Amino acid sequence: MASQDITPVGADSAKVSLLNDPRIRGYIYQAVVLAVIFGVGYWVVNNTIANLQRAHLASGFGFLDGRSGFDISSHPFTNYSSDSTYITALYVGFLNTLLVAVAGIITATFLGFIIGVGRLSHNWLIRKLCTVYVEVFRNIPPLLVIFFWYSGVLAILPQARQSIALPFSTYLNNRGFFFPVPVFGEGAWLAGVAFVVALIGTFFVRRWAYKRQMATGQQFPVLWTAAALIIGLPLLAFGLKGFPLTFDRPVLGAFNLSGGSLVGPEFMSLYLALSFYTASFIAEIVRSGIRGVGRGQSEAAHALGLRAGTTTRLVVVPQAMRIIIPPLSSQYLNLTKNSSLAVAVGYPDLFAVGGTILNQTGRSIEVVAIFIIVYLSLSVATSLFMNWFNAKMALVER
Amino acid sequence: MKNLVLKSVLGASALVLLATAAASAGTLDDVKKKGFVQCGVNTGLAGFAAPNDKGEWSGFDVDYCRAVAAAVFGDATKVKFTPLSAKDRLPALQSGEIDVLIRNTTWTLSRDTQGFDFPGVNYYDGQGFMINSKKLSGINSALQLSGASVCVQAGTTTELNLADYFKANKMQYNPVVFEKLEEVNAAYDAGRCDVYTTDQSGLYAIRLTLSAPDDHVVLPEIISKEPLGPVVRQGDSQWADVVRWTHFALLTAEELGITKANVEELTKSDSPEIKRVLGQEANTKLGTDLGLTNDWVVNIVKAVGNYGELFESNVGAGSKLKIARGINAQWSKGGLQYAMPIR
Ligand SMILES: N[C@@H](CCC(=O)N[C@@H](CS)C(=O)NCC(=O)O)C(=O)O
Secondary structure (H helix, E strand, O other), X not given: OHHHHHXXXXXXXXXXXXXXXXXXXXHHXXXXXXXXXXXXXXXXXXXXXXXXXXXXXOOOOHHHHOEOOOOOOOOOOOOOOOOOEHHHHHHHHHHHHHHHHHHHHHHHHHHHHHHXXXXXXXXXXXXXXHHHHHXXXXXXXXXXXXXXXXXXXXXXXXXXXXXXXXXXXXXXXXXXXXXXXXXXXXXOHHHHHHHHHHHHHHHHHHHHHHHHHXXXXXXXXXXXXXXXXXXXXXXXXXXXXXXXXXXXXXXXXXXXXXXXXXXXXXXXXXXXXXXXXXXXXXXXXXXXXXXXXXXXXXXXXXXXXXXXXXXXXXXXXHHHHHHHHHXXXXXXXXXXXXXXXXXXXXXXXXXHHHHHHHHHHOOHHHHHHHHHHHHHHHHHHHHHXXXXXXXXXXXXXX | OHHHHHHHHHHHHHHHHHHHOOOOOOHHHHHHHHOOEEEEEEOOEOOOEEEOOOOOEEOHHHHHHHHHHHHHHOOOOOEEEEEEOOOOHHHHHHOOOOOEEOOOOEOOHHHHHOOEEOOOOOEEEOEEEEEEOOOOOOOOOHHHOOOEEEEXXXXXXXXXXXXXXXXXXXXXXXXXXXXXHHHHHHHHHOOOXXXXXXXXXXXXXXXXXXXXXXXXXXXXXXXXXXXEOOEEEOOOHHXXXXXXXXXXXXXXXXHOOOOOOOHHHHOOOOOHHHHHHOOOOOOOOHHHHOOOOOOHHHHHHHHHOOHHHHHHHHOOOOOOOOOOOHHHOEHHHOOOEOOXXXX
């Protein structure tokens, strides 16, 4: 722009070669670089495909609808069998990855917040315990933490025949944690409807209470009302239908407990390890987030007459969140990616199942490509969600 | 995670290499130029491939690698070993990391059509089950295993046969699948599973490594055919021939009574057959047509012995495994091992 301003208007200006115009020159350079990149890219891709085909290494994704032939130990939410296709097997692996990642993220966040706040506690013992936790878990490689839990679980828990019986027909042994699953009888749908109604009701009560407080300053016990609605209403509906509920309880069979449902030691150890490991990082993030809110903020709140609890909830935490959320996203991404360590303890996540498929079919390039695409998409999805959340929490300037 | 990164990086660099690699010469020429055979073996399966207390590789499959080296170089020490897990073995061969894979690998149609060739079968095996007879005293047949947890290694034919067998017999089971052999062994030893399944030869070898080997029994059922043999890349028939005829040479030597001890002496034999096999016929071209020297069989047998000697010392009577020859006996003794004629 600037160059145009100082170009004298006159006969000369038409004679200035286009090549001497920095703007045009910039465009030309960029076009050349782009062409080179595309050219090299095209050459690499083309040559690679030709060479791969000659080496019988890549022949497309057609194999994915073939019969898998192998079984997968844990396939919640899907009806997988050895007759299913490879793509179904991959989907099962993907769901298992998602399951352990989501469960791990939730637990790690809770644990991390508690420990992070604990590190700022006025109580010496709590403060020291939390510090020890962070220092221990942060400094051990996650794979070791996983092995620690896995061999710990296998070594300490008894064999199937000496299962530890726990309350509510649950059992614990080295094959996992067994629990009864509810089997809903006829008429149970009414409870479901009641639950949805309660949720909607809660939403309106909350809105009404907020408006009233804004208008009149009077408060309303929203939490208690919500709890009463969400628990009470379905229970009432259930009672009306005469409690149509039975339980499929685990019973001891020839080898193991059968019936009910179970959480295997593979999932357990991976989930605990990922949660405990990531929680130590989240704790540090939370601590620095809270520390990052100026002292003046809470002093001002106190001066206004807010009590300590309210100050934390309404003044400190919302501001701390703005510092906490961005680094928190990276921790979530790390946890998801670390879940591929599952293969070490035989948990059938995407990476483990994909590895088996890779071996059974010999399609290494294709399977690795699927890994890259899936983990990349998971990370991008997490990032997008966290960015949205961050924007929602950001300072609203008025 | 690290693994994933590593694999992706390897994958990426493999792509770059592939993008630039010119068509390479035959494996035999490459091997001769390199000066050694790169042989893929098991990570540690007693009797087949395992480092001994001196840190040297030993075992039935390992000796096959040495035999190939002896055939090519007349020197059985010109071989390097790459230990490979079940999952990594075929990609390693495909990518050219190894020249030949000799690692209890089953010859199947899908592997044969995935870009590999199986020059022969050096051990006829079948899949079996092992249980802890102390803990499961009432069980003496695989048909009683419904409801059991079964330990198995990922990426094997074992995993597939297992699914078929339980399905065919309408039995339930819970697969516990690991990628590495040590992980399967540890989980079985810790009681995570009731049953261990793999090739029967493998079961005998693994039983030796458990904390109380005598507590474990191998059930009588054999649920599959597992013809184990060396594997090469498809499309290089010259190299496949070298491996195939090394195998036949070991078998032929046994048939003709040529042993490690007497091979030198037998080069002076009058028997036309022995003379031909040992390359002592006038104007013979058998060895050179294979791309080797004419005394290739002498070199093989001098270095490792014949098939029978390999079997007995590594997995048979002379070893801890004490596996009987069974169907791996010579065809003339009621077994399946049958060498094509060297002529
Ligand atoms: N023959 C079967 C199974 C061969 C196999 O990998 N067996 C296991 C158990 S005996 C093994 O040797 N594992 C050793 C390792 O992965 O290091 C196949 O070719 O798929």
